Amino acid sequence: MSARAADDRSTEVVLPHHTSGTRAFGWWGMLGLIATEATLFGALISSYFYLRFTSGSVVWPPGDIPKPSLTLPLIMTAILWSSSIPVHLADSGIKKGKQGRLKVGLLLGFILGATFLAIQIAVEYPETLHEFSPSTNVYGSLFYGLTGLHGAHVAVGLLFSLWTQVRAWRGHFDERRHVTVQNFAMYWHFVDAVWAGVLFTIYLSPHF
Secondary structure: OOHHHHHHHHOOOOOOOOOOHHHOHHHHHHHHHHHHHHHHHHHHHHHHHHHHHHOOOOOOOOOOOOOOOOHHHHHHHHHHHHOHHHHHHHHHHHOOOOHHHHHHHHHHHHHHHHHHHHHHHHHHHHHHHOOOOOOOOHHHHHHHHHHHHHHHHHHHHHHHHHHHHHHHHOOOOOOOOOHHHHHHHHHHHHHHHHHHHHHHHHHHHHHO
16 A cells, blocks of 8 residues: 555544434434424414404304313323423433433433323313214314314323333443433424424413
8 A cells, every 4th residue: 555545544534433413414404304394283273373363253263162171182292391401311311322311311201291182082072072073064174173283292102212211221321322312302392392382272262
């Protein structure tokens, strides 16, 4: 090998095998996904208020549908938002190489998220379906459309959590390799944050 070839090899830029944060392509991919989904929720929420204020109905919800009860949605909100705490602890823990905190945090976040979804499917929807359905009127379509879309995102997040937990128990993550945990935490916090818009739009705004 010539001296020049050796010099060329010594100056090669070696890409890191494991990256996290803004250096990881996966981080930017998740950011793009979140931006896309946020736009979708924003469009639906805007549609809700546009249709509400152009429907000509003085009373909202229309069609003798009662105003949504706040007790159950607020309980669901407390459960869902509290799930971000263990997920954050799991994410911050693996950055310090704490495997136990990662596993426990992911599990607790999963349990709380699953509880939220179970209440929505097994308690809230059976109650509201006795009063109205998606085909009752525009309010019914928007109610089930927005809450159902958010519920679908929670379900996807739970599957994402299960996959991340399996990999955590197999020892795939450490303080240098944790982009999957990081991306899951980003997605889960987004799902929790967008619930604020759903809560205000569907449950709180009809009382104003």
